[in-house]
Amino acid sequence: MEIRALKKAFDASDFDQDGYLNMYEFDHLGKLLFGKNLMNYQQTCSFLNSNQIYGLTFEDICSIFGKESGDKTTQQMEMEKKAEEEEEEKEKKDKKQKKKEKKRKKKEKKGIKKKTTAKMRKKQTNQAKRTRAK
CATH class of the missing domain: 1.10.238.10 (EF-hand)
Structure with a gap:
């Protein structure tokens, strides 16, 4: 049965x-x-x-x-269920971790863009000052 x-x-x-x-x-x-x-x-x-x-x-x-x-015995069924739950929990944690990593990279990228833009503006301003001075 x-x-x-x-x-x-x-x-x-x-x-x-x-x-x-x-x-x-x-x-x-x-x-x-x-x-x-x-x-x-x-x-x-x-x-x-x-x-x-x-x-x-x-x-x-x-x-x-x-x-x-x-x-399967009850014990085997319970062990399999526990393993499935642990796997689901691990997948959730991995998904959460990936999401955090993605956000961090996005913030990092935005920060680099802001810094680059600020540096470029400063460089352009300095070049403009030098050209005016000549």
């Missing part, structure tokens, strides 16, 4: 959102996935060495249905 579909069904069945499926939630998961109740909750907990009071985790559910070679 595809891990994403399983995760979606798990989240939809985890009514109290504690990350564990109790007996009622486990039955709901079975109805969502297969249209009927799954195997016996107590036996499943016993088989997986899970506490019946707490319930079954998503990892437990994955171990019941098995994972295809391309499927």
Whole structure:
């Protein structure tokens, strides 16, 4: 079974959102996935060495249905999501840095133009004074 579909069904069945499926939630998961109740909750907990009071985790559910070679565990999914978020953050910082650099260069260029223009005016004035003096 595809891990994403399983995760979606798990989240939809985890009514109290504690990350564990109790007996009622486990039955709901079975109805969502297969249209009927799954195997016996107590036996499943016993088989997986899970506490019946707490319930079954998503990892437990994955171990019941098995994972295809391309499927990912919750931890892998979370790590990928974190890596994507870090990459997006890095891209934002890079974009911001480039924008700052562009502004700095633009200001620098304007400053050079102003200085050059002022120098040219001064030079022209000095040349004009020299020509008048002759």
